[in-house]
Amino acid sequence: MTAVATTETALETLVDRMARREVAAHFLIPADQPPGVIRPPAPPMTVHILTCPVCGADGTTFAASGVTLPFAEWRIAGAHQPTEPGLPTMTVLGCEWFAPRAVLPVAIAIERFGPAAASRFRSRGVALLDSPDLPFEAGLAQLDRQESWLGTLLAGGPGPLPEAPAYTVPAATRLVGPAQSWAAYRDTLTARFAGPHTSDIDGGRWNDAYLEIRRITAAQTLQGYATCPA
Numbered sequence: 001m002t003a004v005a006t007t008e009t010a011l012e013t014l015v016d017r018m019a020r021r022e023v024a025a026h027f028l029i030p031a032d033q034p035p036g037v038i039r040p041p042a043p044p045m046t047v048h049i050l051t052c053p054v055c056g057a058d059g060t061t062f063a064a065s066g067v068t069l070p071f072a073e074w075r076i077a078g079a080h081q082p083t084e085p086g087l088p089t090m091t092v093l094g095c096e097w098f099a100p101r102a103v104l105p106v107a108i109a110i111e112r113f114g115p116a117a118a119s120r121f122r123s124r125g126v127a128l129l130d131s132p133d134l135p136f137e138a139g140l141a142q143l144d145r146q147e148s149w150l151g152t153l154l155a156g157g158p159g160p161l162p163e164a165p166a167y168t169v170p171a172a173t174r175l176v177g178p179a180q181s182w183a184a185y186r187d188t189l190t191a192r193f194a195g196p197h198t199s200d201i202d203g204g205r206w207n208d209a210y211l212e213i214r215r216i217t218a219a220q221t222l223q224g225y226a227t228c229p230a
């Protein structure tokens with residue numbers, strides 16, 4: 001097998017596993033939870049906004065966009081401002097936001113393990129900034145390893161959460177920013193699985209693949225056909 005084919009196969013495996021992991025996180029709510037009951041409740045968080053090194057979007061961009069994040073109380077803090085004592089933190093780039101269902105594992109982790117243990121979360125886009133020179137495949141492999149903490153939630157046991165400097169949220173994000181055209185607006189509707197810009201690699205084919213696997217797996221899970229192993 002050639003090196004190109006090996007990389008292709010490795011990427012297919014990684015993208016497939018990450019998409020299924022996100023779906024598994026979406027289905028963490030027990031099936032017997034009564035309709036209309038929101039549990040766990042959205043936790044209060046401090047949101048740190050990092051300036052995106054690609055597009056330059058920062059906390060000001062984020063605040064001006066009017067996008068909200070699905071937490072009970074949240075305030076934007078500068079990238080390096082001190083954290084409010086006792087509040088878990090979420091770090092995102094200035095050009096991305098999470099849909100409510102994406103942060104369900106965050107809410108469950110805080111409820112189950114407490115804000116002292118489940119204290120620091122970040123997006124995939126932020127996590128990739130740790131090693132900006134990694135090739136795409138190696139970057140995804142790193143994200144894949146970092147997201148294994150979700151397994152503790154899926155197992156349903158008492159934990160503890162694995163030690164980590166920050167827990168990478170296993171979810172795609174969406175773009176923020178004022179859309180000046182229909183094409184730009186449509187772009188903001190497309191979820192991006194590896195951060196706002198890395199997802200465009202290879203013409204966005206891996207992002208397309210991720211979203212298709214996520215859609216099919218979610219549909220199959222709703223119909224009782226898939227178990228979403230993460």
Ligand SMILES: [Zn+2]
Pocket residue numbers: 052053054055056057093094095196197
């Ligand atoms: Zn950006």
